[in-house]
Amino acid sequence: MRRRASGIVALLLAALVLTGCVGIPTSGDVTVGQKLEEQDSGDFEFFPLEPTKGADQEAILAGFVAAFTGAAEDFRVAREFLSKSFADDWNPRSGVTVRTALQRFSSVDAATMQYSVAAEATVDSTGAYRQNGEPVPLTLRFEFVQEDGEWRINSAPDGIVLADATFRSIFDTHVLYFLGPTDTALVPDLRWFPSGSAALRVVSALLAGPPDWLRGAASTAFPEGTKLVAPSVEVQSGVAIVDLSTSALEADLEERQLMQLQLTRSLATVSNVRRVSLSVGGTPLDIAELGASAPRSNPQVDSRAVGLSDGTFGYVSGDQTVPIEPLSERIVATGPRGATVSIGSFTAAVLGSAGVSVVRSGDPGTTLLDGRQNLTVPSLDNGHVWSASRSTPGSIRVFDFAGAFRDLPTGLPANAGIVSIDVSRDGARIAIFASTPAGPRLQVRAINRDPDANEFPASLSEPALDVVATSGVAVDATWVDELSVATLVRDEAEDSVVLYQVGGERTSLSRIPPATALVGGNGRAGLRALGESGTILERSGNSWTDTRRAVEFLATQR
Numbered sequence: 001m002r003r004r005a006s007g008i009v010a011l012l013l014a015a016l017v018l019t020g021c022v023g024i025p026t027s028g029d030v031t032v033g034q035k036l037e038e039q040d041s042g043d044f045e046f047f048p049l050e051p052t053k054g055a056d057q058e059a060i061l062a063g064f065v066a067a068f069t070g071a072a073e074d075f076r077v078a079r080e081f082l083s084k085s086f087a088d089d090w091n092p093r094s095g096v097t098v099r100t101a102l103q104r105f106s107s108v109d110a111a112t113m114q115y116s117v118a119a120e121a122t123v124d125s126t127g128a129y130r131q132n133g134e135p136v137p138l139t140l141r142f143e144f145v146q147e148d149g150e151w152r153i154n155s156a157p158d159g160i161v162l163a164d165a166t167f168r169s170i171f172d173t174h175v176l177y178f179l180g181p182t183d184t185a186l187v188p189d190l191r192w193f194p195s196g197s198a199a200l201r202v203v204s205a206l207l208a209g210p211p212d213w214l215r216g217a218a219s220t221a222f223p224e225g226t227k228l229v230a231p232s233v234e235v236q237s238g239v240a241i242v243d244l245s246t247s248a249l250e251a252d253l254e255e256r257q258l259m260q261l262q263l264t265r266s267l268a269t270v271s272n273v274r275r276v277s278l279s280v281g282g283t284p285l286d287i288a289e290l291g292a293s294a295p296r297s298n299p300q301v302d303s304r305a306v307g308l309s310d311g312t313f314g315y316v317s318g319d320q321t322v323p324i325e326p327l328s329e330r331i332v333a334t335g336p337r338g339a340t341v342s343i344g345s346f347t348a349a350v351l352g353s354a355g356v357s358v359v360r361s362g363d364p365g366t367t368l369l370d371g372r373q374n375l376t377v378p379s380l381d382n383g384h385v386w387s388a389s390r391s392t393p394g395s396i397r398v399f400d401f402a403g404a405f406r407d408l409p410t411g412l413p414a415n416a417g418i419v420s421i422d423v424s425r426d427g428a429r430i431a432i433f434a435s436t437p438a439g440p441r442l443q444v445r446a447i448n449r450d451p452d453a454n455e456f457p458a459s460l461s462e463p464a465l466d467v468v469a470t471s472g473v474a475v476d477a478t479w480v481d482e483l484s485v486a487t488l489v490r491d492e493a494e495d496s497v498v499l500y501q502v503g504g505e506r507t508s509l510s511r512i513p514p515a516t517a518l519v520g521g522n523g524r525a526g527l528r529a530l531g532e533s534g535t536i537l538e539r540s541g542n543s544w545t546d547t548r549r550a551v552e553f554l555a556t557q558r
């Protein structure tokens with residue numbers, strides 16, 4: 001969660017969240033329930049000015065826009081700029097447009113004005129954030145009427161517009177956690193909520209279930225129809241008391257443990273919550289923690305680099321390369337050029353001289369899966385190998401360890417070229433990095449699985465992240481943590497690494513010496529690159545350091 005100095009509260013407290021008794025829908029789209037009860041918890045609030053007598057149309061429109069910062073009493077001040085017939089129809093909660101500093105008001109005709117901005121990002125009513133690759137011009141139209149000799153707005157788009165600095169003062173990030181395709185990892189979903197009553201907002205959003213793009217890849221332990229008994233989550237001495245409807249009683253013991261786990265992990269970003277107490281209709285539930293068997297959030301890997309050095313595949317540490325038994329010799333025998341390794345299951349997907357193979361500790365042989373040309377380094381999940389050919393960007397081929405496969409459409413154009421594919425450690429999402437005529441393109445999609453075919457990947461969702469860099473050549477991409485993907489792009493000057501947060505913001509890291517590959521570890525500090533000279537580059541503070549340690553390639557751990 002992004003933290004900052006306290007003091008901005010009562011700002012959009014009722015805006016842009018799933019409100020009221022929100023539960024898991026039994027069908028159709030997520031709907032909005034009754035209004036949340038909100039309480040201020042900060043030091044001060046914005047007090048937008050009311051309309052002044054005799055104000056012209058531009059002053060009325062400018063005042064209306066300025067009043068977007070005041071959500072008190074259901075945006076009472078903002079509604080005073082609207083006509084009596086329109087005031088109740090305007091819905092400020094449908095979304096937020098985050099704009100740059102510049103804005104412009106212009107007249108269209110005697111009763112119409114336009115408000116023009118450059119939109120940096122949008123936040124929908126569920127708190128889902130989407131950043132534009134570049135600011136997008138946006139023009140909103142407003143119609144006016146006179147009431148009692150005063151100009152009032154009679155037609156306006158739903159939602160509100162906030163300057164970037166104001167938005168950052170009002171909104172915090174929270175991570176919701178859902179259940180993944182395996183019992184080892186939780187699947188994160190980043191949301192942006194206004195300050196105030198954060199516990200209620202997080203619980204309400206969690207009960208609504210995974211967002212549309214994740215619904216085929218993640219699930220929830222809460223039974224259908226589960227909702228809050230009342231629109232409140234009380235926090236007493238650091239304990240969040242979550243009182244659920246009787247539908248929650250349909251869950252068995254393990255499901256109740258997972259419900260508590262989802263709530264505990266999702267509320268971890270709420271500063272005044274240290275523990276969660278579940279109850280049904282006011283009666284506390286006695287739920288033991290899952291302990292060591294609990295699915296993990298943000299799974300970690302060995303902090304050492306893994307790669308091929310001087311003919312040995314293994315952990316690269318100092319001047320030594322420590323083999324990973326019993327995989328190393330068999331990986332070397334494939335003539336490897338790249339690999340993804342699951343240390344926990346002692347499985348590796350390897351790009352070798354003959355194509356993509358799988359090497360497993362329980363299988364003495366090496367199985368060649370994909371012999372196509374122009375293959376990228378493969379990726380791996382719990383039970384499947386992912387392989388892509390630069391020559392066929394329209395699909396990715398997914399194999400089980402026996403060689404059966406499916407081709408999953410990517411939606412990329414025929415003139416694109418896939419550069420890298422990386423499945424997240426939770427197995428629920430895939431990052432696809434491609435070269436296109438428009439520039440390097442990064443997509444993150446959910447992996448929809450077939451429950452009737454042993455969770456075999458069946459399709460990819462619509463992109464949750466789809467960005468195109470305006471210049472440069474796509475080199476590589478990698479997961480940095482559970483929410484972020486880093487891209488390596490080469491331009492005329494030097495290489496650059498950009499961090500993209502799924503459901504969040506874009507961050508440019510420091511420039512990097514020319515590199516041919518990028519590999520993630522445990523967070524930003526664990527990022528490594530393979531320099532053009534064949535040595536490992538590591539993050540050191542805000543810069544990159546050449547370790548002078550030579551390797552043929554770096555492998556991805558998962």
